[in-house]
Amino acid sequence: xxxxxxxxxxxxxxxxxxxxxxxxxxxxxxxxxxxxxxxxxxxxxxxxxxxxxxxxxxxxxxxxxxxxxxxxxxxxxxxxxxxxxxxxxxxxxxxxxxxxxxxxxxxxxxxxxxxxxxxxxxxxxxxxxxxxxxxxxxxxxxxxxxxxxxxxxxxxxxxxxxxxxxxxxxxxxxxxxxxxxxxxxxxxxxxxxxxxxxxxxxxxxxxxxxxxxxxxxxxxxxxxxxxxxxxxxxxxxxxxxxxxxxxxxxxxxxxxxxxxxxxxxxxxxxxxxxxxxxxxxxxxxxxxxxxxxxxxxxxxxxxxxxxxxxxxxxxxxxxxxxxxxxxxxxxxxxxxxxxxxxxxxxxxxxxxxxxxxxxxxxxxxxxxxxxxxxxxxxxxxxxxxxxxxxxxxxxxxxxxxxxxxxxxxxxxxxxxxxxxx
Amino acid sequence: xxxxxxxxxxxxxxxxxxxxxxxxxxxxxxxxxxxxxxxxxxxxxxxxxxxxxxxxxxxxxxxxxxxxxxxxxxxxxxxxxxxxxxxxxxxxxxxxxxxxxxxxxxxxxxxxxxxxxxxxxxxxxxxxxxxxxxxxxxxxxxxxxxxxxxxxxxxxxxxxxxxxxxxxxxxxxxxxxxxxxxxxxxxxxxxxxxxxxxxxxxxxxxxxxxxxxxxxxxxxxxxxxxxxxxxxxxxxxxxxxxxxxxxxxxxxxxxxxxxxxxxxxxxxxxxxxxxxxxxxxxxxxxxxxxxxxxxxxxxxxxxxx
Numbered sequence: 001x002x003x004x005x006x007x008x009x010x011x012x013x014x015x016x017x018x019x020x021x022x023x024x025x026x027x028x029x030x031x032x033x034x035x036x037x038x039x040x041x042x043x044x045x046x047x048x049x050x051x052x053x054x055x056x057x058x059x060x061x062x063x064x065x066x067x068x069x070x071x072x073x074x075x076x077x078x079x080x081x082x083x084x085x086x087x088x089x090x091x092x093x094x095x096x097x098x099x100x101x102x103x104x105x106x107x108x109x110x111x112x113x114x115x116x117x118x119x120x121x122x123x124x125x126x127x128x129x130x131x132x133x134x135x136x137x138x139x140x141x142x143x144x145x146x147x148x149x150x151x152x153x154x155x156x157x158x159x160x161x162x163x164x165x166x167x168x169x170x171x172x173x174x175x176x177x178x179x180x181x182x183x184x185x186x187x188x189x190x191x192x193x194x195x196x197x198x199x200x201x202x203x204x205x206x207x208x209x210x211x212x213x214x215x216x217x218x219x220x221x222x223x224x225x226x227x228x229x230x231x232x233x234x235x236x237x238x239x240x241x242x243x244x245x246x247x248x249x250x251x252x253x254x255x256x257x258x259x260x261x262x263x264x265x266x267x268x269x270x271x272x273x274x275x276x277x278x279x280x281x282x283x284x285x286x287x288x289x290x291x292x293x294x295x296x297x298x299x300x301x302x303x304x305x306x307x308x309x310x311x312x313x314x315x316x317x318x319x320x321x322x323x324x325x326x327x328x329x330x331x332x333x334x335x336x337x338x339x340x341x342x343x344x345x346x347x348x349x350x351x352x353x354x355x356x357x358x359x360x361x362x363x364x365x366x367x368x369x370x371x372x373x374x375x376x377x378x379x380x381x382x383x384x385x386x387x388x389x390x391x392x393x394x395x396x397x398x399x400x401x402x403x404x405x406x407x408x409x410x411x412x413x414x415x416x417x418x419x420x421x
Numbered sequence: 422x423x424x425x426x427x428x429x430x431x432x433x434x435x436x437x438x439x440x441x442x443x444x445x446x447x448x449x450x451x452x453x454x455x456x457x458x459x460x461x462x463x464x465x466x467x468x469x470x471x472x473x474x475x476x477x478x479x480x481x482x483x484x485x486x487x488x489x490x491x492x493x494x495x496x497x498x499x500x501x502x503x504x505x506x507x508x509x510x511x512x513x514x515x516x517x518x519x520x521x522x523x524x525x526x527x528x529x530x531x532x533x534x535x536x537x538x539x540x541x542x543x544x545x546x547x548x549x550x551x552x553x554x555x556x557x558x559x560x561x562x563x564x565x566x567x568x569x570x571x572x573x574x575x576x577x578x579x580x581x582x583x584x585x586x587x588x589x590x591x592x593x594x595x596x597x598x599x600x601x602x603x604x605x606x607x608x609x610x611x612x613x614x615x616x617x618x619x620x621x622x623x624x625x626x627x628x629x630x631x632x633x634x635x636x637x638x639x640x641x642x643x644x645x646x647x648x649x650x651x652x653x654x655x656x657x658x659x660x661x662x663x664x665x666x667x668x669x670x671x672x673x674x675x676x677x678x679x680x681x682x683x684x685x686x687x688x689x690x691x692x693x694x695x696x697x698x699x700x701x702x703x704x705x706x707x708x709x710x711x712x713x714x715x716x717x718x719x720x721x722x723x724x725x726x
Contacts, residue, residue: 072691079693197590203677205692246678253594253676264676268572269593409482412692417503419688420680 035061037319042067043089044074046278046341047167047304051374052332060326062319070257071204078103078307087320088307092139093206093402095163095307099142099153104307106145106160111321114328117345122165122303123157127395136210136228136401139165139303163305164324165344167336170299170394174265174275178289187211187218187297190272191245200264200273203254205415207402210300211274212238214399218297228403232410239414243421254419258282265290277340280387285377294388298399305344337361338374342391364390470706477699486695494700504685508708511681514596514671515664518603522660523653525604526611530652531645533612534619535627550612553605562602562670569593569601594676602674607663611656618652619645654720658713665709 041048041064048068056064067085069077075094077084082103090098098104109115120126125133125140133140143162144154153162175184180195190199190211202208213227222237224230230238245251252270255261262282264270275292283290306327308320326332333343334352338361343349350358359365364386371380380386388394405411477494480487498504529550537543553561568574569592576588591597622645630640668683682705689698 072693076691076693200676251678253678256672256677263566267567267570269570409694412694413497413697416685416688416692417501419677420503420507420685 037062037316038065039063039086039316039320039323040065040067040084041087041089041306042069042074042077042085043306044068044071044091044304046276047089047336049335051335055331056323056326059331060319060322062323064323071207082309083311086309086312086316087323088309089166089304090163090307091302091304091402092142092163093137093302093404095305096137096142096153096404097408098307099145099162100151102151103310104162105310105312106148106150106162107164107308107321107324108148109157109159109161111325112161112164112328113325114345114348117347118165118328119342119344119346121168121395122305122344127392131396134298134301134398134400135224135226136301136403138401139163139168139305143305163307164328165303165305166327166332167305167341167343168301168303168395169277169341170301170388170398171274171276172295172299172388173272173293174261174280174283175291175293176265176268176271176289177291179268179271184272184293185296187214187295190215190274191219191241191250193248193250195250195272197249197252198269198271199251200253200255200261200270201251202261202274203256203419205412206404206408207300207302208254208274209235209238209411209415210400210402212242214297214300216241218295227400229405230407230411232407235407235411235414239418243418246418246421281340281373281377281379284379285373292387294394294397298397299388299394300400300402301395301398302402335374338372340386342395346391360384360386362391364388364393473699474703476696477703479696479699481694481696494697495704497697498700498704507680507682507685510679511665511683514600514603514681515661517600518607518664519657519660521600521604522608522611523657525608526615526656527649527653529608529612530616530619530649533616534622535645547616550609554609558606559669559673561606562673565598565602565605565674566593569598594674594678596675596679598674599671599679602670603664603667606670607660610659610663611653614655614659615649615652618649622648650720651722654716654722657716661712661716662709665705665712 039062048066050066053064053066056062071091071094074088074090075097078088078090078094078098079101082101088098088104095104120128122139122143125138141155142153143165144156144158145152145160145162146154146158147160150158150160154160173184173187173190179198189195190201201211209230210227213222213224213230216222216238217224217227219241221241222234224234253260253264255264255273258276258279261273261275261279264273265275265279265283266286266288277292280290280292306324308317312320328345328348330343330345330348330350330352333345333349337343337346337349337353338357340361342362346362350362353361356368357371360367360371360380366385367380367382369382370378371384373379388397476486478490478492480489480491480493533543533546537546566573570576571588571590571593573593575592576585579585580588626644626648627640630644635643665681666683668681668687671679671681671684672687682701686698686701686705689695689701
C-alpha cells in the first residue's frame with residue numbers, strides 16, 4: 001500500500017523499472033494510482049463541458065478540472081501562465097500564436113490509436129483528395145512540428161502533432177427569417193442598409209476581421225490575396241468600409257460572449273449577425289425562429305484541438321494520452337455532433353449516435369424523428385433538415401479559416417480604433 | 422498638492438531634547454512610527470505604478486515582452502486621432518454624469534438633512550438609499566438592458582400610452598444608456614459625502630440667515646452651498662474617478678459600440694498588448710491627477726473638514 005502514496009517525483013526517482021513501466025502500453029499496475037491524478041484543462045466554452053469531465057471520471061478514473069474562458073483570455077493564459085494548466089483546449093489560430101512560446105509539447109502520433117481515421121482537413125488539409133485548401137490558418141499548416149522539441153511548423157505530417165483535433169465547424173451568419181421575410185444569400189447582406197441598426201458582428205478581432213473580409217470580398221470592394229494573411233493596405237480598406245457603416249448606424253451592438261449573441265438575436269435587437277452554431281440552437285430552443293444561413297460565398301471555418309502543457313510528464317502525461325485516445329474514441333464526438341459541431345473522427349462517433357441523428361447532423365438527411373440536444377431540448381422536428389446540408393456540403397464550402405496574420409499587431413490596433421470609432 | 426500636505430502635517434511642538442537612547446529621539450521614533458505605512462504604500466502603491474510606467478516604454482508581441490526602451494507606444498497613442506476622440510468621450514461621460522449626480526445627489530441630501538426632522542427617520546431613509554448597493558454592480562447595470570431594449574418594457578409602455586409609434590432606438594446601446602447606468606450606479610457616492618457635510622451645518626446659521634431677512638433661495642446659495650462645498654468636492658472626486666476609470670459599464674450599455682479610455686486599456690490587455698495598455702494607463706493616470714489637482718484648487722478639503 002505504501003506505493004500508493006508515492007508522489008510523482010519519487011516514482012520517477014525509483015529508477016528504470018518505474019520509467020519503463022510508465023511508458024509501457026499496459027498501465028494495469030498504475031490503475032489504482034491514476035485515480036489520484038487530476039488534469040487541469042482550460043479552453044473556450046464550446047468543448048469545456050461538465051458532462052465530459054463526468055464521463056472521464058467514469059471511464060478513465062482520473063479527474064478532469066475544466067475552466068471555460070473567452071478566446072482572448074485563453075490565448076493570454078496559454079501564453080503567459082504555462083504552469084496553470086495541463087491540457088489546453090484551444091483553436092488552431094490560437095496555437096499559431098502560442099506555440100512559439102514553447103509552453104506546449106508536441107504529441108507522438110504513434111500513441112494515438114485513431115490517428116489514421118482523423119479527417120483529412122487536419123492531416124494533409126484536404127477534406128477529399130480533390131478538394132482545394134481554403135485561405136487562412138488551415139489546421140494542417142499549424143498541426144505538425146519537426147520533432148518533440150520542434151519550434152517551427154512543418155509543411156506535412158511528421159508524426160509530431162501540436163494539437164489533437166477535437167471539434168470544428170463551419171460558421172456563417174445567423175438570421176431571424178421571421179423578421180427579415182426574404183431569402184438571404186450573400187455575406188453582403190450584413191452591410192445592407194435595409195438592416196440599419198439591426199446588424200451585429202462579434203468583437204473578437206481575429207474572428208471578426210474574417211467575417212468583415214467575407215463581406216468586403218462578397219461586395220466586390222476588395223480582392224484579397226489571402227483573407228487569412230492580409231496586407232496593411234487590405235486591412236485599412238476593410239476597416240474603412242466597416243467604420244463608415246458603423247458611423248452610419250448599421251450596427252446595433254457588437255458581442256463578445258456567446259450569451260450576448262443569443263440575447264441580441266432572441267430579443268429582436270438584431271436580425272442578422274455573426275453567430276456560432278450552438279447560439280442558433282439556444283435561440284431556437286426558446287421557440288424563436290432562427291436560421292444558420294448558408295451563403296453562396298462559403299463558410300468561415302474554425303477548428304479546435306487539445307494541446308499538452310510542456311510541464312506534463314510521467315504518469316500525468318500517460319493519463320493525458322489516455323484521455324486523448326478516449327476523446328477520439330467516439331463518445332465525446334457523438335456528444336459534440338449532436339450539438340451541431342463535427343468530430344475529428346466521425347466514424348467512431350457514429351456508434352454513439354442513433355441512425356436518425358447521424359442522418360440529420362452528418363449526412364444532411366431529413367430527420368425521421370424529433371432531434372434533441374444532449375441536454376434534452378428539442379432542436380428539430382421530423383422532416384426538417386440541417387441548415388447547409390451534409391458534412392461534405394458544409395465543410396467542403398469553407399472559404400477561409402480563422403487566422404492570425406503576419407500583420408496581426410497592426411490589425412489589432414486598427415480593430416481597437418474601429419471599436420472606438 | 423505638496424503645499425496642501427505640508428500645511429496639514431502636524432506641527433509638532435518643539436520639545437526640548439531629552440537625554441536617553443536613540444528611541445527617545447523624536448525623529449527616530451517618528452520615522453519608526455511611519456515605517457509600516459510607508460512600507461505598505463511603497464509595496465502596494467508606488468512599486469506597481471513605477472512598474473506600469475517602466476512597462477509602458479517596452480514593446481510586446483503576442484507571446485513575449487521586449488524589455489527595451491522605446492517611445493513607440495506613446496508615439497502611437499498621441500499620433501492616433503482615435504486617442505483624442507476616446508479621451509474626449511471619457512471627459513464627456515465624466516462631465517455629464519457629474520452634473521446629473523450632483524443635482525440628484527444634492528437634492529436627495531438636502532431633503533434628508535433639512536426636511537426630515539426625526540433623526541431615526543433620517544437614518545432609515547439614508548439606509549433605503551443604499552439598498553440598491555446590496556446587489557452587484559453588474560446586475561444593476563445589466564438589468565437595464567431588457568428594460569430599454571427595442572421590444573423592452575420602456576418602449577412597450579410608451580407605445581401603449583400612444584406617446585410614440587415606433588420603438589425608440591436610442592434608449593439602448595447609446596450614450597444615453599451609458600450615462601443612465603453611470604448616474605444610477607454612482608449617485609450614492611454623491612449623496613453620502615454631501616449629506617455628511619450638511620449634517621454638520623449648525624442649524625442656528627440657517628435661523629440667523631432667516632432672521633437676517635434672507636429668503637429660501639438666498640439661504641441656499643449663500644449659506645448651504647458654500648458650507649457643503651467639501652462634501653460636493655469629495656463626491657465629485659469619487660464620481661469623476663469612477664467614471665473615468667470605468668470600462669465595463671461602457672462596454673455593456675453601449676453594446677461595445679462606444680469606447681472610453683478604460684475600454685482602450687481593457688482591449689489592449691485582452692489582446693496581450695501589455696506595454697501599450699500600460700502607456701494608456703499612464704496617460705489616464707496623469708489626466709485624472711491633473712483633474713483632481715484642479716478640483717483641489719477650488720476647495721481645501723483638509724481645512725474645511
